[in-house]
Amino acid sequence: MRRWGRLAERRRAAWEVAALLAITALAATARLWDLGAIGLRGDEAVYAGQAAVLAGDQELKRYFMLMSRGNSNFLLYQYVLAAVYWLFGVTDVLARVVAAVFSMLAVPVTYAIGRTLYGRATGLIAALLLAVSGYAIFLGRLALLDSTLTFCVALAIYCGARWVCGGGDRWLYAFAAAAGFAVDAKVTGVLVLPVLGLVLLLTHGYSRLTVRSVAISAVVFLVCLAPAFYQLFKYGSLYFAFLGDSIRRVSHVPWYYYPRVLAHYDGYVLLVLAPVGLVVAAIRRSVGDIVLAAWILVIGVFQQTYPLKAFNYLLPLVPALALLGARALEQALGVVRRSWVPAAAAVTIVLAASLPPVWSAVHVDDYAGMREAAYWLKENTPPDAGVMTISQGSAQYVLAFYARRDAYPFGRFRLATILPGGTVVHPSLRSDATPRDWVVLWPPRLLASGDVSYLVFYTNAGDDPPEDPIVRSSTQRQFQRLVEDYGGELVHTVYHNREPRVWIYQVTKRLPQSEIAFSVERDAMRIEGRGFRLNAPVSLYYRGEFLAEVQADERGDFVTTVPVPATAGPVFYLVGVDSAGNYASTTGRHIWGDIAMEPDAGTTADVEPPPAVAQELGAANVRGE
Incomplete structure (x- = not known):
């Protein structure tokens, strides 16, 4: 009997491994498919450029600084990508591949959390829900920090769950390491510390802590934060200046912004299943339920109350939502456990409901071109x-x-x-x-x-x-x-x-409005123009009569000297018009005041406003008249 029991267990283990591999392959396909169809977005280009600088690209060093301007995040993802760049060269696709791999690896980690807290069925269902999450796929296909952060957060939660469920202190040390790497990925990774603290408080797990285990965990955490400490040492004042800029940022969005984002990218599978799972967790209140509740409470409340919102900030919660959804499905399927048909039907429904969001996530074309x-x-x-x-x-x-x-x-x-x-x-x-x-x-x-x-x-x-x-x-x-x-x-x-x-x-000119001015020295008129068409001829008119033609330089400026017209006076317009119709005009009031020079008999002052004069002259100039 024992032999048959061991054989059955091996078959279940083999089936479990095969199912997990299939789910992970599904996750990888969705995240890696046609990654290079659309070029990088702005933030993606920043992180890819920083990684290229770390990999030794001196040309890009002119454009990218090894410091985050946003929430003053650190550079774990960039260091990993830099190693890949050093091996294979700098490309945009590799930047996304690294992020996609982190997103894909979060799937088996989520399975491991579910298996530890609830069993293999819940773990596999949670892995499937995360694998086909349109939101996770969409962000996993972008060269952003969030997939790396989510992997590290999930890994830290797994290690913490193993320790809370009776594992040795090595799991606590592993949690400290993963938490350190989570902070290295993004500053909000520090939230895994209050998550574990809340779990220990609610489960009385703090009684297992010893001075030695806490001290070793602290050392491990600090050692894993070494890249962040180095960055603070090198750019400390700039880091806090950027942080000061960032904390003033506020998003003016409705309170339901994040549910709306999740529904837009993910559909309604998780939005329907996760609340049901939360109700089940509130009723059962097992250690696993407490872990998930703490995870969602700490990170969810922080993101909801933090003034700055963004479409990618919710990603570290998605594994927890997948686990809650799996909890709900596993409980529902447990009622009809004797038949495999309901389980197959549930999987089919989940996959069918997830297909439209997955398709949309794979074919997003923002910033195309x-x-x-x-x-x-x-x-x-x-x-x-x-x-x-x-x-x-x-x-x-x-x-x-x-x-x-x-x-x-x-x-x-x-x-x-x-x-x-x-x-x-x-x-x-x-x-x-x-x-x-x-x-x-x-x-x-x-x-x-x-x-x-x-x-x-x-x-x-x-x-x-x-x-x-x-x-x-x-x-x-x-x-x-x-x-x-x-x-x-x-x-x-x-x-x-x-x-x-x-x-x-x-650009064909350097000023929004062309400018012209002149000064008079004896019988010479010095004319200066700015903001005309670059390298274009400029025709000069005085009192509507052609005066001279000059060439604007590569900045659209010119300086020329002409004889003072015989009929010059304070009320007559000097107009400059280039070949594109850009014009400027001025009078001589700044030189002669209101006293005119001796005009020819019968002359009168210009009374037509400068724009009308210039437009007519400009039109004639463009026509070549």
Whole structure:
């Protein structure tokens, strides 16, 4: 009988391993499929660029600093990616592969938690729910920090659960190591410490702690935090400056923002099953139920109350939600345990319900065309040509990563900006309003200085139907006005699925409005112009009559000297018009006041307003008259 029992156990173990491998393979397929179809997003480009710098890419060092500007996170993911880059070279796909592997590995870890706390059935169901979670797949396919954080958090919870369930102190030390790595991945990883603390308090597990075990755990935790300590040592003041900028950031969203995000990316499988599992946990109140409740309570309450919200912040809770959902399904299937049909039906329903979110997660095309736009800039612009694009703080780094060009943001955000070369520009925080530095202050400066020569406009969606305008936001409208004010000429359009998604404009002047001025020395008139079309001829008119033609330089400026017209006076207009119709005008009141020189008999002062005069002359100039 014992022999048959051992044989049956081996068969169950083999089936369990096969099922787990199949689930993990399913998770890997969903996360790795066609990863390079769309280029990196802004934050992805930042992390990939930081990893490239760690791997020794000196060219990208100009654009990326080894410090997080957001919540002042650390660099565990970047160190791992840097090792991969060192072996295989710098590519965008590898950055996503590393994140996808962490996301995939969270699946067997979630299984291990479920098996430890409830049994193999719950573990396998939880692994399946996480494997087909559209939200986890979507974030697992992005080169962000969250999948690495989630893996480390889940690993820490598993080690803590093993210790709470009677394991030796080595599991407590393993928890300390995993917790340290979780903090290295992202600062919010520190929340696993209060999770375990709450579990120990509710289960009275603190009675098992000894001075020795606590001391060793603390040492292990601190040793695993060595990369973070090094970063603090090297960039301490900057770290806390970035942190100060970040904690002032506030998201104005409804209280149900996170459930809405989960429903959007994940469908309703977890949203339906997890609350049922929570009710079961409240009724049963086993050690496993306490662990899951503490996990959700600590991290969930923190994310819900923290003023800054983001679509990716909920990911460390998804394994816990999967375990609660598995708890609910396992309890329901336990009623009909004698038949395999209900279990097969439940799995089929879960897979069918998860298919649409999974399909959507795999085919997200946000920021499509930005990579291709960067490649075009790299191949068709001078190496010192600067670029500006719409950004919430990071989109410009996509152009820096792919094109190796100086790139700058246009938008309103509370993040510090790292300029090419490493200069840090902190946002001005004079009020509760979002800073406008990168809308009204820096763009004109950079355009006037010649640091920016190209403007890149993009949209996250196609323009079908035609009645739906591409320019949807205030920032987009302001950027389009910037393109118009600086004479932007469309030089390239990037299409995705036959839809225009990115437009590249070349700046043709350095000021939004051309300027002209003159001074008089004896019988010579010195004329200076600024903000005209770059390298274009400028026609000068006085009192509506042609005076001279000059050539603007590469900055759109010119200086010339002509004889003072015989009929010059304070009320007559000097007008400059370039070949594109840009114009400027001025009078001589600053020189002659209201006393006119001796005009020819019959002359009168100009009474036509400058725009009307200039527009007529400009139209004639463009026509070649």
